[in-house]
Ligand SMILES: NC(=O)c1ccc[n+]([C@@H]2O[C@H](COP(=O)([O-])OP(=O)(O)OC[C@H]3O[C@@H](n4cnc5c(N)ncnc54)[C@H](O)[C@@H]3O)[C@@H](O)[C@H]2O)c1
């Protein structure tokens with residue numbers, strides 16, 4: 008049986024990427040640090056992916072097993088040796104931590120086989136596979152780096168499926184019916200059901216990140232401020248729903264200009280995504296969607312990059328500025344990054360966060376607008 012290795016047996020790992028490989032005839036070895044999930048995968052050897060619809064359709068995912076990357080290094084390296092694909096859905100911040108083990112696995116693999124290995128990071132981050140590749144290469148010797156040529160391939164990708172936080176006692180995963188997985192390559196690679204191949208990922212990842220994730224962030228942060236708990240519940244608030252639409256008009260104007268998208272088609276894409284957010288069966292929490300605000304305020308991420316690009320293109324970014332201001336007010340005590348931001352604001356003020364986290368000049372027009380809106384929202 009064909010083999011694949013997937014790092015991160017969480018929501019997207021089990022509910023999307025691992026499931027697609029299993030349905031394409033692969034045995035999926037999930038690698039994770041969560042001992043409970045790994046044990047369950049090895050005991051139960053299958054799980055259900057349940058659709059968040061009225062009918063609650065389910066698909067059984069078979070041929071799965073698990074390994075712990077902390078205490079099963081030799082087994083993980085063996086799995087990497089035998090795999091056709093190596094994918095991740097672990098969170099962008101974790102990529103540097105798993106890279107040394109992947110590098111050791113690849114180093115051993117290229118001494119025993121010439122078979123091709125395809126590495127794809129499935130994270131909400133522009134160029135995530137490039138970043139993972141850099142960390143892997145930092146852990147390889149010169150000889151291995153040369154050997155990798157023509158044997159190990161790295162493809163960037165965009166991954167889209169809303170998967171909320173799950174009941175931790177079961178391997179089953181509730182997912183929305185919609186999905187899109189876009190992979191950038193010009194190589195002729197082994198088929199995987201549901202994987203869409205493109206030559207240029209930029210319009211796909213930016214369209215996804217700056218529509219789905221920007222829209223999601225607006226709902227999460229404004230919803231949190233209003234004391235809402237889920238995304239669909241927040242969207243019943245007319246004012247917030249309108250704010251989402253206005254913000255997506257701003258990112259849309261940039262995307263249409265930058266990538267020559269058809270305006271009407273893009274408006275349909277926005278509307279389709281707003282409908283996805285309204286799914287009442289997902290029960291997706293504002294704190295999950297708003298998680299890790301330091302990452303989300305990064306210069307290349309869903310809020311800052313479209314604001315910078317809009318400003319450069321002479322387009323409006325006031326609604327994006329409001330979303331950024333709301334992010335600065337996300338004070339969820341259970342979110343480590345939110346707490347760090349709150350401490351920074353307390354000591355140095357909001358402009359300092361934008362300077363250090365988002366790399367925005369304190370005197371920039373975007374910073375001034377965000378700070379103005381921060382003060383308004385705080386009232
Ligand atoms: N959930 C979604 O709706 C969704 C959709 C598209 C993309 N994504 C992206 O997919 C990625 C994963 O998100 P998720 O929602 O599945 O998160 P998750 O928290 O459900 O899953 C992450 C998994 O990684 C594991 N992990 C953490 N640190 C690890 C380490 N050092 N070694 C091994 N395993 C480790 C965790 O135990 C967990 O099982 C993120 O980049 C996210 O942005 C998520």
Ligand SMILES: O=P(O)(O)OC[C@@H](O)[C@@H](O)[C@H](O)[C@H](O)CO
Pocket residue numbers: 131166167168169170219220223224295296297298299
């Ligand atoms: O995963 P994050 O933290 O980057 O973003 C939170 C959500 O917006 C995200 O997980 C979406 O549900 C997902 O990107 C939909 O494809």
